[in-house]
Amino acid sequence: MNKKLKIIIFICLGIIALSLWLLLFPKSLNQPTVSFENKSFQVEIAQSDEERQQWLMYRESLDEDRWMLFIFQNEWIHSFWMKNTLIPLDMIRINEIDWESRVVDIQTAQPCVTDECEIYKPVWDSLFVLEINAWLAEKYGIEVWDLVYIE
Numbered sequence: 001m002n003k004k005l006k007i008i009i010f011i012c013l014g015i016i017a018l019s020l021w022l023l024l025f026p027k028s029l030n031q032p033t034v035s036f037e038n039k040s041f042q043v044e045i046a047q048s049d050e051e052r053q054q055w056l057m058y059r060e061s062l063d064e065d066r067w068m069l070f071i072f073q074n075e076w077i078h079s080f081w082m083k084n085t086l087i088p089l090d091m092i093r094i095n096e097i098d099w100e101s102r103v104v105d106i107q108t109a110q111p112c113v114t115d116e117c118e119i120y121k122p123v124w125d126s127l128f129v130l131e132i133n134a135w136l137a138e139k140y141g142i143e144v145w146d147l148v149y150i151e
Contacts, residue, residue: 034130035149039140043069060086068131075125082112088134093126094148101148108134
């Protein structure tokens with residue numbers, strides 16, 4: 001069998017395998033989502049310290065239906081600041097309470113391009129922080145103690 005034929009067979013088998021994978025596991029390539037009572041949103045996830053430090057810095061916009069989810073190792077009072085963040089954000093802190101994810105705090109944070117930025121510190125511990133465009137929490141009726149589903 002010549003080399004070109006082997007390559008063609010290999011590519012065809014790869015396409016067949018990928019097609020089968022997508023048929024059997026269609027959600028495996030989907031973007032993670034965060035859902036509230038009446039609304040679901042796709043999220044980008046920041047898990048490492050480096051991702052959390054640089055996540056929205058210098059971004060000039062954030063789509064209304066694309067949000068940022070920070071996942072932490074431990075429940076804690078995770079403070080945030082807005083250094084080099086150019087857009088105002090709602091910070092929705094989420095924690096596990098009685099085996100359910102619930103909103104425990106919502107703060108609206110303003111952009112900061114100076115060296116002295118306000119630090120946004122919640123009252124309650126959280127395991128997740130969801131960042132969305134400012135005032136969307138109010139627009140979508142998201143309130144403290146609401147149930148949250150993270151997929």
